[in-house]
Every structure is written in structure tokens, then in C-alpha cells.
Amino acid sequence: MSLEAGQAIELTVTPDRYVTVRYAGASGDFNPIHIDEDFARQVGLPGRIVHGLWTMAQVARAHCDAAGGPEKLKRLSVEFRGMGRLEEEIVVRGTVQAPSGEVSVVHSEAVQGGRRIIRNAVAELAR
């Protein structure tokens, strides 16, 4: 699969109630803001929040699936803004830019309820 300039990539995912527990175990990031409802509220959050790197993994997955596999993804750079909430749909949307040398460049973001929780994502994919 090769990506064409102007092509859209999209992935929709809803983090279920326990995804942060599974991701904490899988990744080793046990920060209690992700797994302990009481702790999260004590530090002023609305409740447990999604790991930013889990959301970045959704952005990476969208790119790998669109490009034809993990070997295509050469770079992904993101900015985290705001908090990802559980049980609320996240949409990753990207647009393939004009080719640059050996790679295709894709600009994307991840949006949840109108809030852009990942911004200015830039990916480079082998052509």
C-alpha cells in the first residue's frame, strides 16, 4: 500500500472502563491518576484519565494500518494537550502531505468530544 498526497487516514476508538488498568500493566506506567478514581479526584481531575502514550499508540496504529504495516512507520512526533477520558470516543484523523524524499509525511490529531487531545502530530512513513 502506498499513500497518496491528500489521502485521509482515520481511526475511531472508545477507551473502555478498564483500558487504563490493562495499559498500566502492559506498559509499566502505574501513575495512580490513570488507575485510581479517588486519587485522580483528590488531585483535581474529573476522574481517571487515559495515558497519553496509549492515545499516541492509537495514532501510531492508524498510521501503520493505513500504510500497510509497522515496518512503514519511521517517525511519530506528537504534542499532548488536555486529558483523554474513559468511555468517550476518540477520533484520529490525518492527511497525507506531499512526498518528501524517501518518506510520506502525515499530519494528524486525536480529538475527543471536540477537544484536540493530541495535536501537531507528524508522522514519516516509508514509501
Place this chain on the structure above:
Amino acid sequence: MAVNTEAIGKMFAPTTYAVGREKVREYAAAVGETNPLYFDPEAARGAGYADVVAPPMFAVVYASRSVVPALFDPEIGIDFAMMVHGAQDFRWGELVVAGDEITTTARVSDISERAGMGFYVFETESRNQRGDPVCAGVWTNIVRGAG
């Protein structure tokens, strides 16, 4: 209170992570992957890999073990309770597969202060057992109230 920039350039001892097949599967399932390359050794071998392939973002698993000591290093002085992950950049080389041993080195590449917030930037370099680069990471953490 100004941020302490003396730790810029500080290097941390390398860590080595042995990539296991079940850990790759556990990670891939936790992030919602369905590609058989991540789960099925036969599918991975059929595609030319020695064992199941780690999703690119599995870099978090093998490389963060080098970053965590920096987050708690008193010479750097991050207030962990006030820290948020601001940005992340990964560049990938060879794909990582189960059975690989990944060695990661970390260094403090920058500490700065803007708008009352501290910006702490760490760089990691990860290589497999053959010395091939597999991932270079730039981890930007923001500490509120550090400026």
C-alpha cells in the same frame, strides 16, 4: 523558584530489556492492535521475522526504564505530582521482535523555563543485541509551578 539547569547533559546508566513474546502480545492487546504480526509467531515468520513483532510504540516499554530514574533524580529535581507529559517524538530503525535484547541509554538534553513552567527534555537511544538502532526518543515533560 528558577529551574535548575545544571543537570543538562547528564547521562544515565544503560538498561537492557529482554523482549518476551507474551509481553508483546499483552502490550498489543492493551492498545487494541489486531495485526497478526504482533500475536502469531507463524504469521510473523511468514513475513520474514524471527518471532512476533513489537508494535512501534512498544518503545515505551523498553525505553522508559531508562527515563524513570531521571524523573526521580534529585539532581534534576522534578516535582512528580506536578508533571505532565508534554510531547513525545520517536524515530524507529529495525523492528523489534520477541527474543531481542534492547539496550537503552538516556540523557538530559534540555531543561528550561517558560511561563512559570519547567520543561525537562530527555533523549533515549535504543539498540538491539546486534547494535542496530531500533528507536530514538525525545521525551518532553512539563512541570507546573517549577518556573
